[in-house]
Amino acid sequence: MSKQVTVLGATGSIGQNTLAVVKENPELFSVYAVTAQQNVADMVEICQTFKPQFAVMTDASAATELRARLTGLPTEVLAGTEAMADVASAPEVDFVMAAIVGAAGLLPTMAAVRAGKRVLLANKEALVMTGQLFMDAVVKHNAELLPIDSEHNAIFQCLPADVQQQLGRSDLAAAGIRQIMLTGSGGPFRNLPLDQLAEQTPAAACAHPNWSMGRKISVDSATMLNKGLEYIEARWLFNCQREQLQVVLHPQSVIHSMVSYTDGSVIAQLGQPDMRTPIAYGMSYPARIRSGVDALDFMSLGELTFAEADPARYPCLQLAIDACWEGQWATTTLNAANEVAVAAFLDGRIRFTDISRIVADLLAKISPQQLNSVAEVLSLDEQVRAYSQEQVEHYSLC
Numbered sequence: 001m002s003k004q005v006t007v008l009g010a011t012g013s014i015g016q017n018t019l020a021v022v023k024e025n026p027e028l029f030s031v032y033a034v035t036a037q038q039n040v041a042d043m044v045e046i047c048q049t050f051k052p053q054f055a056v057m058t059d060a061s062a063a064t065e066l067r068a069r070l071t072g073l074p075t076e077v078l079a080g081t082e083a084m085a086d087v088a089s090a091p092e093v094d095f096v097m098a099a100i101v102g103a104a105g106l107l108p109t110m111a112a113v114r115a116g117k118r119v120l121l122a123n124k125e126a127l128v129m130t131g132q133l134f135m136d137a138v139v140k141h142n143a144e145l146l147p148i149d150s151e152h153n154a155i156f157q158c159l160p161a162d163v164q165q166q167l168g169r170s171d172l173a174a175a176g177i178r179q180i181m182l183t184g185s186g187g188p189f190r191n192l193p194l195d196q197l198a199e200q201t202p203a204a205a206c207a208h209p210n211w212s213m214g215r216k217i218s219v220d221s222a223t224m225l226n227k228g229l230e231y232i233e234a235r236w237l238f239n240c241q242r243e244q245l246q247v248v249l250h251p252q253s254v255i256h257s258m259v260s261y262t263d264g265s266v267i268a269q270l271g272q273p274d275m276r277t278p279i280a281y282g283m284s285y286p287a288r289i290r291s292g293v294d295a296l297d298f299m300s301l302g303e304l305t306f307a308e309a310d311p312a313r314y315p316c317l318q319l320a321i322d323a324c325w326e327g328q329w330a331t332t333t334l335n336a337a338n339e340v341a342v343a344a345f346l347d348g349r350i351r352f353t354d355i356s357r358i359v360a361d362l363l364a365k366i367s368p369q370q371l372n373s374v375a376e377v378l379s380l381d382e383q384v385r386a387y388s389q390e391q392v393e394h395y396s397l398c
């Protein structure tokens with residue numbers, strides 16, 4: 001029997017790569033539902049190819065347009081966030097790819113967790129926003145969480161089986177693990193003179209040297225706030241203490257991350273910078289399947305280099321690391337402020353260097369507070385977005 005998959009964020013970079021892995025293994029998977037915000041053209045093509053039972057659009061008018069363009073197909077078109085949660089938690093679904101970008105992914109992803117699904121987590125913002133609440137929900141509802149973010153998927157692959165199976169609950173030191181090393185490319189501005197950072201355009205920031213990704217995560221890679229989000233993500237996924245987590249600059253993105261053991265061994269996962277590999281791993285775990293990605297050719301690799309990230313070039317990285325150990329309010333604040341700032345930068349309203357200023361401003365403005373539920377997280381998220389918009393006005397170029 002083939003596994004039924006719901007793809008949240010099917011029109012995005014991760015969504016399309018997930019569908020490519022489905023296509024590579026038609027005997028193993030079928031698509032139950034796909035979701036998007038408003039990209040009707042890609043949804044038409046996806047529905048014609050994969051014939052899912054449901055297609056959900058956040059936007060009601062986009063849903064109406066999609067419905068009109070799918071006449072004759074078996075796909076039922078729905079609208080809204082609640083419908084996304086429904087197709088993520090339906091009893092027929094074997095696993096859910098959580099690949100909506102940003103906070104918008106939290107509720108449908110949580111719905112999949114609460115329904116006890118296998119959840120393939122690409123949407124790192126959901127975990128950054130909710131941390132312990134998310135990990136507790138995984139345990140409470142007996143969900144199976146598999147990291148898809150390339151670094152976390154790499155780390156997962158380098159862990160002992162018992163640590164994999166107790167994800168987020170093992171004592172790393174007791175398992176013989178000294179440190180988890182997250183690699184990061186440094187993005188497109190790694191070698192740019194610092195005084196040119198302010199004038200960089202959205203197109204330049206989105207031109208990642210190694211990976212082809214959506215626009216928001218591409219800007220996050222350029223500021224290295226992506227690595228900051230990943231640091232927080234790793235803290236929760238692998239139950240790390242501060243001294244057990246390190247970021248290593250590795251411009252080639254060939255080593256996707258490493259685990260250092262007490263006996264001096266370091267286990268790394270290597271591969272092409274192609275998300276079909278971690279996605280296929282998550283879809284078939286613990287077996288291995290075809291992903292369509294070629295093996296690394298070591299004879300033509302060239303040199304692999306490593307360095308420390310320069311805090312003057314990447315202030316967002318340290319903001320995120322500090323927020324990680326401050327508390328949930330800080331990582332929720334960091335994420336919301338960053339989402340607003342990145343959207344404003346992509347709209348041409350603020351400079352590249354204003355992103356870190358807005359994140360720092362918000363972390364200084366918001367008072368430390370306990371967040372005891374997803375509702376409280378969402379309330380703080382909303383408050384931070386409102387203040388961040390004010391800061392966007394303050395730095396605005398127009």
Ligand SMILES: NC(=O)C1=CN([C@@H]2O[C@H](COP(=O)(O)OP(=O)(O)OC[C@H]3O[C@@H](n4cnc5c(N)ncnc54)[C@H](OP(=O)(O)O)[C@@H]3O)[C@@H](O)[C@H]2O)C=CC1
Pocket residue numbers: 008009010011012013014015035036037038039040058098099100101102104122123124125148149150211212213214215216217275
């Ligand atoms: N791309 C990559 O290689 C990697 C991505 N990730 C993470 O995966 C997630 C997705 O990234 P990526 O695929 O690059 O992003 P994209 O921007 O390419 O795609 C985002 C997807 O989310 C949908 N979406 C956007 N806003 C909403 C909303 N408000 N409600 C519902 N759906 C929405 C989009 O729909 P529409 O097309 O209609 O706008 C689209 O399907 C992010 O969290 C990212 O950090 C992690 C590791 C690697």
Ligand SMILES: CC(=O)[C@@H](O)[C@H](O)COP(=O)(O)O
Pocket residue numbers: 149150151183184185186187211217220221222226227275
């Ligand atoms: C593919 C993936 O997982 C991205 O998160 C990637 O890590 C971005 O590259 P950076 O290392 O530049 O952040």
Ligand SMILES: [Mn+2]
Pocket residue numbers: 149150151230
């Ligand atoms: Mn990553």
